[in-house]
Amino acid sequence: MTAQRQASSAAQTPHLSAAELSYLYTSLSLPNNPIRPDGRSPTQFRPLAAECDILPGTNGSARIGFADGTQAIVGVKAEVEKTTLTADTLDARSLSLQSDLGPSGDGREGTEGSSAATGGHGSWVQMSIEIPGFRDDDALPVFLAEMMRESLVGSVGGKDGDGIERGMAGGLKGRLVINKRWHWRLYIDVLLLSQPLSYPLPLLSLTTHLALLSTKLPKLKSQGEEDPFFDDDWAVAEYLYPRASAGLKFNPSQQVRPPVTLLVISVGENVIFDPNREEIAVADAVLAISVTRDTESQGLKLLTIRTIDPPSRLTQPGVPNSENVNMLGATAPGESVAVLNPATGEEEIPGVWRPRRGGVKRSVIAGMVKTVLKKGGVGEEVLAGLEGVQVG
Amino acid sequence: MAITILPPVVEDLGPYQSDSDESMSDNSDSDIEMSGVSRSNKRARLGSKKAGKGIVTPGEVVTDDPQWMRERGRSRHFHKPFIDIYCSHCRRYRQKTNKLLSVHPLRARYTPEIGDLVVGRIVEVQSRRWKVDVAAPLLAQLPLSAINLPGGILRRRTSADELQIRTFFCEGDLVVAEVQSVHQDGAASLHTRSLKYGKLRNGIFLAVTGTGGSGANNSSVKGGVGSLAVPGNATGTGGVVRSRRQVWTLETHNGGGEVDVYLGVNGYIYIAKHADGAAATTSASENVAISRMEEMVSSSIYSSQNDEIPPQTRREIARLAQSIQVLVQGGVRVDEDTVRQAYEASQQVDLEVGDDDEDEHSEGREYLEGSKARRILELVVHGN
Numbered sequence: 001m002t003a004q005r006q007a008s009s010a011a012q013t014p015h016l017s018a019a020e021l022s023y024l025y026t027s028l029s030l031p032n033n034p035i036r037p038d039g040r041s042p043t044q045f046r047p048l049a050a051e052c053d054i055l056p057g058t059n060g061s062a063r064i065g066f067a068d069g070t071q072a073i074v075g076v077k078a079e080v081e082k083t084t085l086t087a088d089t090l091d092a093r094s095l096s097l098q099s100d101l102g103p104s105g106d107g108r109e110g111t112e113g114s115s116a117a118t119g120g121h122g123s124w125v126q127m128s129i130e131i132p133g134f135r136d137d138d139a140l141p142v143f144l145a146e147m148m149r150e151s152l153v154g155s156v157g158g159k160d161g162d163g164i165e166r167g168m169a170g171g172l173k174g175r176l177v178i179n180k181r182w183h184w185r186l187y188i189d190v191l192l193l194s195q196p197l198s199y200p201l202p203l204l205s206l207t208t209h210l211a212l213l214s215t216k217l218p219k220l221k222s223q224g225e226e227d228p229f230f231d232d233d234w235a236v237a238e239y240l241y242p243r244a245s246a247g248l249k250f251n252p253s254q255q256v257r258p259p260v261t262l263l264v265i266s267v268g269e270n271v272i273f274d275p276n277r278e279e280i281a282v283a284d285a286v287l288a289i290s291v292t293r294d295t296e297s298q299g300l301k302l303l304t305i306r307t308i309d310p311p312s313r314l315t316q317p318g319v320p321n322s323e324n325v326n327m328l329g330a331t332a333p334g335e336s337v338a339v340l341n342p343a344t345g346e347e348e349i350p351g352v353w354r355p356r357r358g359g360v361k362r363s364v365i366a367g368m369v370k371t372v373l374k375k376g377g378v379g380e381e382v383l384a385g386l387e388g389v390q391v392g
Numbered sequence: 393m394a395i396t397i398l399p400p401v402v403e404d405l406g407p408y409q410s411d412s413d414e415s416m417s418d419n420s421d422s423d424i425e426m427s428g429v430s431r432s433n434k435r436a437r438l439g440s441k442k443a444g445k446g447i448v449t450p451g452e453v454v455t456d457d458p459q460w461m462r463e464r465g466r467s468r469h470f471h472k473p474f475i476d477i478y479c480s481h482c483r484r485y486r487q488k489t490n491k492l493l494s495v496h497p498l499r500a501r502y503t504p505e506i507g508d509l510v511v512g513r514i515v516e517v518q519s520r521r522w523k524v525d526v527a528a529p530l531l532a533q534l535p536l537s538a539i540n541l542p543g544g545i546l547r548r549r550t551s552a553d554e555l556q557i558r559t560f561f562c563e564g565d566l567v568v569a570e571v572q573s574v575h576q577d578g579a580a581s582l583h584t585r586s587l588k589y590g591k592l593r594n595g596i597f598l599a600v601t602g603t604g605g606s607g608a609n610n611s612s613v614k615g616g617v618g619s620l621a622v623p624g625n626a627t628g629t630g631g632v633v634r635s636r637r638q639v640w641t642l643e644t645h646n647g648g649g650e651v652d653v654y655l656g657v658n659g660y661i662y663i664a665k666h667a668d669g670a671a672a673t674t675s676a677s678e679n680v681a682i683s684r685m686e687e688m689v690s691s692s693i694y695s696s697q698n699d700e701i702p703p704q705t706r707r708e709i710a711r712l713a714q715s716i717q718v719l720v721q722g723g724v725r726v727d728e729d730t731v732r733q734a735y736e737a738s739q740q741v742d743l744e745v746g747d748d749d750e751d752e753h754s755e756g757r758e759y760l761e762g763s764k765a766r767r768i769l770e771l772v773v774h775g776n
Binding site: 015017018020022024026030033035036037039040041045047048318324325350351352378382386388 | 559560565695711
């Protein structure tokens with residue numbers, strides 16, 4: 001039963017008392033200036049320790065440790081596979097044909113006609129997540145893996161720029177194509193080393209991002225439609241996602257980058273990033289927002305938004321003093337007056353916890369997305385921070 | 393910058409640079425640093441007469457020299473007296489004082505002792521008692537008969553009370569209580585039969601290591617493992633220690649008013665706005681006879697409604713909680729003195745930092761980590 005609850009809900013809900021929940025909620029929903037229990041500003045992340053290339057047997061790997069002690073390791077392995085056009089891929093081909101000739105209609109896949117063989121296929125990326133205490137077919141790991149894989153393969157790079165990112169046309173899927181008959185298959189194995197103290201999504205997503213950034217594929221020696229033949233010198237291997245090199249002047253904002261998924265909560269009117277467990281427990285709404293660099297507008301592009309079931313729904317309501325049988329005679333009548341919560345539109349008695357019934361205002365959701373996407377906003381800072389981690 | 397990404401910290405497993413050696417190296421002229429890396433080497437040394445301090449593992453022979461005495465109290469870990477000293481359960485620090493050998497766990501759960509003030513969380517409600525999580529290996533129990541029922545001392549306990557047991561405490565509620573007795577299996581039985589004890593509200597909860605773990609009750613053994621450990625300082629794994637006062641009221645700065653700090657011996661801490669209980673109740677109902685005063689106060693014990701807490705107080709409560717976290721990360725024991733010092737130090741550090749960057753005003757400057765935390769620890773430990 002507890003496992004089910006964990007799987008369906010945003011966190012392993014700690015048992016918090018009604019008084020604690022109420023205290024946290026009121027602190028976090030103070031207009032304009034929420035007081036977080038650890039004193040961070042709403043957009044501040046806990047410091048994290050990160051390193052790349054830690055596993056020698058993989059094409060790319062990373063480890064991130066959060067300040068609360070949770071750690072994750074991601075390994076990316078690549079394998080050459082023969083492209084078979086199954087019914088599924090054929091279907092996808094016709095779909096992608098339609099979409100390519102659709103509104104944009106620029107047919108960027110060329111005259112050969114777009115097929116899974118040239119455009120890549122989402123199933124070429126496999127992701128598995130292992131979380132201690134969960135089976136690998138439990139809802140949480142499966143859901144998380146799909147959520148991250150979907151934004152990963154869904155992020156398609158823009159049109160070819162000045163020939164710089166030719167390799168990344170079609171995003172990650174396109175990059176995996178070797179030629180018409182062969183392609184790379186990526187296995188992304190995510191391992192959470194510690195118990196999931198809070199919803200592990202941001203940790204896993206950041207670590208995956210870092211691992212993909214450090215992923216290298218061997219340099220291809222064969223040409224065209226030959227069977228692939230690779231340079232066995234690992235030193236000349238190419239990054240899966242092209243990195244800025246010293247010689248060429250890359251503008252980092254023009255490069256295709258793997259997406260990151262950020263966990264954002266709203267409490268009252270406030271938008272809070274990198275919530276810890278207690279903060280998630282009182283959230284009105286929990287969103288997982290995936291963003292990536294937009295190669296065209298040089299800003300950020302929103303890939304997906306997922307709402308996550310806020311655990312506050314499952315909590316027990318507090319008992320106001322006026323209804324408390326143990327306080328009969330101790331409270332003066334009319335002491336507790338219900339006031340309207342502006343964020344949810346529910347009547348509440350101050351100091352008494354009421355579980356959220358769900359639903360937040362549109363403006364709050366818009367605010368959350370805006371804080372992530374805006375220029376110089378949180379999304380850019382996170383991407384820039386991850387870019388700065390030493391690779392190699 | 394919203395996000396700070398640090399390079400990984402290499403955890404140094406050999407920080408047992410003993411500066412407490414002077415006090416106890418009278419019988420071994422060169423105290424040996426146990427590296428823990430070269431096991432065969434270590435064994436050889438342990439077998440010798442020069443038993444220094446280091447980490448021992450379960451089943452390991454600490455020494456076979458009969459000159460050593462075993463420490464009392466923890467002696468259940470040493471089965472064969474005088475000849476072979478074994479230890480069980482987990483890796484421990486070894487410490488010697490003259491001829492006394494003692495082994496302290498690196499990390500352990502709280503072991504309840506009679507009279508301890510603990511903060512606990514109700515995890516289960518049963519027919520006549522509650523099960524309380526007090527960070528001990530077993531859940532503690534709080535019988536219905538061990539709480540003060542509202543309505544004065546003379547109130548009879550009826551079956552109605554049993555039926556509405558959840559109106560007193562329900563799952564998730566925090567209580568501050570005293571350990572009344574410890575059963576054979578180590579499970580504790582609690583009571584809240586005093587106005588000092590009862591349900592907690594108006595504040596925040598945090599959990600750190602408590603007494604029993606960490607060997608924190610012995611201030612001379614130490615080897616800081618925390619990444620924040622101040623160099624040149626005998627630090628251990630910090631945590632709450634038994635002290636003269638576990639509950640006290642702190643006058644906070646910045647208009648925060650008075651704040652109560654409950655340091656549970658088990659490592660659970662609650663920081664709440666000071667409830668001037670009597671005053672609040674009398675203002676609610678002015679005409680309370682002095683004889684009924686206790687009754688009135690005790691009835692508010694079971695309230696789960698928070699009082700109105702101004703933002704300044706909330707801010708100071710958060711700061712106090714962080715100060716304690718900093719202490720724990722730095723491996724400093726947590727008691728009334730150190731908490732006070734850390735809180736004052738955090739104020740001072742804030743002023744120092746505030747001079748440096750005025751433009752970054754209020755952007756997360758209340759978050760105490762990294763350099764701020766280190767500075768606070770320096771101030772607490774060295775006092776400068």
